[in-house]
Amino acid sequence: MGKNSNKHAPVSAPNEIEWEMRPGGMLIQKRHDDGGGVASREPIINITVSHGPSRHEVHVPADSTFGDIKNALAQKTGLDPKDQRLLFRGKEKEDEEHLHMAGVKDRSKILLLEDPASKERKLEEIGKSNEIGRASGAVAEVRAEVDQLSERVAALEVAVHGGTKVADKEFLILTELLMKQLLKLDSIEAEGEAKLQRKSEVRRVQNLVETLDNLKARNSNPNSNSSNAVSVSTKWETFDSGVGSLTAPPPSSSTKITQDWEQFD
Numbered sequence: 001m002g003k004n005s006n007k008h009a010p011v012s013a014p015n016e017i018e019w020e021m022r023p024g025g026m027l028i029q030k031r032h033d034d035g036g037g038v039a040s041r042e043p044i045i046n047i048t049v050s051h052g053p054s055r056h057e058v059h060v061p062a063d064s065t066f067g068d069i070k071n072a073l074a075q076k077t078g079l080d081p082k083d084q085r086l087l088f089r090g091k092e093k094e095d096e097e098h099l100h101m102a103g104v105k106d107r108s109k110i111l112l113l114e115d116p117a118s119k120e121r122k123l124e125e126i127g128k129s130n131e132i133g134r135a136s137g138a139v140a141e142v143r144a145e146v147d148q149l150s151e152r153v154a155a156l157e158v159a160v161h162g163g164t165k166v167a168d169k170e171f172l173i174l175t176e177l178l179m180k181q182l183l184k185l186d187s188i189e190a191e192g193e194a195k196l197q198r199k200s201e202v203r204r205v206q207n208l209v210e211t212l213d214n215l216k217a218r219n220s221n222p223n224s225n226s227s228n229a230v231s232v233s234t235k236w237e238t239f240d241s242g243v244g245s246l247t248a249p250p251p252s253s254s255t256k257i258t259q260d261w262e263q264f265d
Contacts, residue, residue, distance in 0.1 A: 045099075045106040049086075051077060056112075060099070067095030073112060083118035087111040128191065135194035142184050143201055146208070149177055153208050153215075160215045163222065171216040178209050 047069070049056040058072045066088075070081035077084075086093050088102055088110050104110070152174055159166055182205045190198045 043106075045104075045108075047099075047104065048107070048109045049073060049112050050109065051112040062100055062106075064099050065095060066093040066097050066099065066102075069099075069110065070095065077112070079112075079114060079118070083115045085113040085115055087113065131189070132192050132194045135188055135190040136197060138188045139185070139190070139194060139197045139201055142181050142188075146178070146181050146201065146205060149174060149181070150204075150208060153211055156215055157211065160219050165222075166215075166219050168216065168219075171212050171219070175209055175212050178205050178212070181205055182209075 043062050044059050045062050047058045047060065049058055049069070051073075054077075056073060056076045058069060058076075060068055060072060066086050067081070069086060070084045073079065073084060074081050081095075088104060088108070093102060156166060156170060156174070182202065185198055185202050185205070188194075188198055
């Protein structure tokens with residue numbers, strides 16, 4: 001009986017080849033899981049991509065798409081896939097086209113061009129960045145001058161509150177110097193962070209001018225607790241352009257000071 005125990009056991013038949021249809025009608029052997037959860041791939045091919053004076057080697061499965069090539073090149077060139085143009089045999093290829101359908105084989109060469117719109121955007125970004133840098137530098141120069149004027153205002157404040165009589169010309173000179181800085185800020189074209197820096201400095205100058213107004217009033221009337229003894233009116237109007245929109249009021253020798261300035265935003 002031992003000899004006949006395997007008489008009717010099934011005999012293992014060779015695995016039959018299974019086929020699948022690829023895009024374009026190509027029939028290839030169906031890929032199966034190798035037991036590790038990863039399906040077997042097409043042979044890996046080596047493609048040379050020319051990008052200006054640079055050469056990039058890309059290793060991809062033979063059944064990859066040109067979109068796959070772009071994704072691989074993004075890591076090598078820093079170019080976003082949407083900003084890439086791939087040419088093979090003189091013709092630009094679409095992302096969904098498969099390499100083997102276009103005739104791309106191992107050691108084939110592909111040309112990479114950057115989309116012109118991408119170049120224009122980069123040039124605009126560089127130009128904008130340079131402008132912001134120049135504007136920030138100009139604001140910084142004004143800030144340094146305002147720092148010095150602020151110290152003089154602080155000294156006047158100590159003197160006035162201490163009961164020292166200060167000549168009116170000290171207030172007028174400082175106010176004029178601060179207004180010059182305000183006009184400088186008005187002439188600076190600024191965007192982004194530089195615009196915020198300019199706005200902050202403008203408010204600082206405005207506050208210093210108003211402080212001088214109050215100090216001048218107190219200096220003229222030391223016994224008064226209010227600056228109403230001298231009619232001081234400061235009006236800051238809102239504007240957004242920031243360039244040439246500020247017009248200084250005519251100088252006045254009277255004790256009634258009206259400063260009609262427009263406010264940066």
